[in-house]
Amino acid sequence: MADLKMTSVDKIDVAYVAHLARLFLTDEEIRTFQGQLDHVVAYVKKINELDLKNVEPTSHAVMVQNVFREDVVKPGLSVEQVMSNAPATISDQFQVPKIVE
């Protein structure tokens, strides 16, 4: 498990986040998005003008809690249905490039 430290983000590093998300952006795209995201962040930062010392961070915008299902088994999909979505299969499994540790 990772450190439970919140990293404060002043600026979104577009190239870094794109790498994490496996997005392949051109330099020009990075510049464009960087500018746009800087604007977004600046806008959201307006909230810092308020005194929020005693306000819990909001995790959910709706006031609903405790939506559970009972522990009951229900049929899922057939293996044929599942595999029909796979670009490549091997022994009823999703085939991926060889994983090396």
Place this chain on the structure above:
Amino acid sequence: MKYLTTIGLEVHVQLRTQSKMFCGCSSEFGAEPNTHVCPVCLGYPGAMPVMNREAVRKTIITGLMIGSKINEFSKFDRKSYFYPDMPKNYQISQYDKPLCVGGSVDIDVDGGIKRVAVTRIHLEEDVGKNMHFQNTSGVDFNRAGIPLMEIVSEPEISSPEEAFAYLLALKQILLYAGVSDCNLEEGNVRCDVNCSVRQEGQNEFGTKTEIKNLNTFKGVLNALKYEVVRQVETLESGGNICQETRRWDVDTGVTIAMRSKEYAHDYRYFPEPDLVPVVTTREQIEELQSNLPELPRYRRERFVKEYGIPEYDAAVLTADMSVAGYFEQAAKLSSNPKAISNWIMTEMLRLLSEKELDIRTVMITPSALAGLVKLTDDKVINSNSAKEVFAVLFDKGGDPNQIVKEKGLIQVSDSGAIEKFIEQAIADNPKSVADYLSGKEVAAKHILGQVMKLSRGKANPQLVGAILEEKLKVEKQKKNG
């Protein structure tokens, strides 16, 4: 130079549920690949997860068992990373509001008890399983979405042996709580281990390494033993420890650095928008608390106090919750709990393991065992016959009194009858008698055996011994006289 070892464990425990964490797919082990999957656990766009009530309840029970504080407000978060075992490219886990915070597990260390603090317990979903083929890999998502508890210890464990003891104690608690089957062969319990060493007198921890995905307790023990030595040797020879993830190779018995996944630790957690928070009220927590099973350690101490059995017996009996339950049922019906304990620790456990049976479904009932102990204590049958009756009870069940009658096992304590058996044995075995008279004391044992045989095992052995001794004395006098 002397080194101190610091170990922390993250233990992933599969909860005992019928269905997965966020969908109704079966959590059964060993199904054909991709047969327990649906749009939710395959991460199809638009499919919505819904929390399994039972998984949340069992996680809270686990927390209460080890003395955690239960967060009244808890939520799920997305942990983002890329790996082919993940259908969604994020795992639903818990970040800053886990279900349980704090708690501890007591372990036996060198005859004493050490308390290992637990940081937190959170609930998450398991990921898929990768199979490796010649040139490609395959992904089976049956396991994806199965509820896992992650129990994180504080770095307070100071040796590989302590880590092993911690896992044993934790497993026992989980079994007593009924929250997991803890079946290691089926991968129900998997550990990530953090380990560092530092010179004695140094305050700050050394650089730690993480060994991932150990699925046996022995594996944890051996991997740590290796890793501690490796780190000490590296430092002694002037090297540095790299903070890295390592893998335990069972075949070669070494840990190997894994190819570092770039930025692997930037998981960018954020609240799972598809799930609402879990709010547990004080009343609900108290309700669960009041119905909590007894902790193994308390049961062990209670057995010693309540039933007057030795510490050792109590430890053996409580190692398995169902064995402990069986003992207690029988002991309650008996005035001789130590004899009950003896039967269970010897014959019962031996036969159970020989025949690969479970004490919960055994034919001999606790009351039959108590009855058997009474028959022996009242000297109705001798210990040989008792073994015979036990074997019948174990195989077929029934009432011990009935079996004793049917088999005609009632002990012969009539000295007249016993004398006759002895006289015959002496007449039949002149060689043994001669041996005895020439000083071979053991020959008496042989004659005693013959007497028991003549009585078809029913003679009271103490009585036989006493009378035989008398008779042989007389023979001796005859010879010397």
